[in-house]
Amino acid sequence: MENNKSFISEFKAYFIIGFLFVLLTYWYFWLATIADIDYVFKFMLQILQGNFSGQVVPYESLSHFDQGQVTLFGPQYDAIAPEVIRAFEERQHLLPIVFAVEFCLFLSMFIIAKGRKKVVVNNPSDTVLVYSLFQRFVILFNIIIVFYLFLTGFSITFGNLTGGGEIARFMRATHEIVGLGWIPIWAMITLIAFKDHRAFVRPSSKLWNKIFLRGKYKHMDRINYYSFVVFSTMLVVSGFIIWYLHPDSSTHAEVIQIKRLLLFIHFMGSAIISFFTFETIYSYIVSVKGYLPGVITGRLPKEYLEQLRPEVLEDEV
């Protein structure tokens, strides 16, 4: 049996991440918000049944006054909408704390790991092509786009800092367009995330290794990729619908409630994905010296791979 060198077994890690996810969801929907959670559940069940209006009880069962309200303004304003107001305040005040906690977490990890992993490279010119041009394009573009989306997304949330105006407006507008452009890159990263899945059959390593990354994922890498997929899917889907589904004066009542719900999902996804973005920055730049130049040029010294990632060398190209 292969000796598991990672500090945590795969299933334990899945359990911990899953538990954290449930905890964060609980925190987000129950504690950090005052949304009518019973309504949110009913709404989600109605969505599964194809009713996207937010009207969770039959329209006919309402009083004439309530019917009028629903027709004019959409269903149950009190259930979610005031949350936008509160979420705005909460995010302005809580997110810096969340980021500070995450920073401390990675700082502790750095201290426990006794600083950066260092590799003894005597022959730096002896390199191996690890990342194809396509892979580099996808990975680096993904990092750049996510960074830009973070920057522009938080320029909206922390609007009091930017003060509004043309630059902030441009950033907000490009948040939508760049988000749209992210979809193909996100789709490729999603495919890459599942390269180690047991159901993923590779008919030809030469071909597949040009599309997917060489080597095998370590457990935490795999979890990081899977989590990225989960939360980025949340962000992409909710973001796209929010952008696409724009009510005018005649359709407002029908679509505003689903937009409100999706905005919360978008908020939640962006808050939680920040942990995995920190993790990516940590693993690319901080934890190991010399990894980022390798991703940029596509080549890593052979000695580097022998010492840190021998399975990449074993993988046929």
Place this chain on the structure above:
Amino acid sequence: MSINARMKFYCDENRCIHCDGCTVACSEAHELPVGVNRRKVVTINEGIQNLEYSLSVACMHCTDAPCEQVCPVDVFYIREDGIVLHDKDGCIGCGYCLYACPFGAPQFPQDGAFGTKGVMDKCTMCAGGPEETNSKEERELYGQNRIAEGKVPACAAMCSTKALLVGDAASVSDIFRERVLSVGHGVQSAPYGWDKAYGK
């Protein structure tokens, strides 16, 4: 108008005939782009006898306006007379006000690249914006400033049945009360709907 006036709209559903005159008057007066409707008319229980009625809706100029609370760049301001206005130069078009508004008042032109939203537009109660009163800039960004000219907002001025009332909340309340009290008094041989609109 008293010092503590709170300017309000009120639509008398017994009088509104869904002619859309208010919507057209507003769009025409402020030269609004296609797709932006500061005011809309909605008919409820359409086709159901005795239950059908119409209402003209726009920004209600809330006393505790949620749009003002939610705006991340603080472009909203509430005038002393209670009219809720915003500064279009600062607006980033994020749409938070749209999520927070119970009435669907904020409007966004989708005239950017790939249909991205522009800055928010909403009913100003014909009171313009933060620019110099009746200046060219104010006219271009916010439309007419009829309040500064001592005029009634275009929608209410246009309303043929006088269903749409506007003014100091106390005055609007007095007019409506008078109307309610006058129901059942007046002409006897009136056309259909006359009794509801003007009293017997």
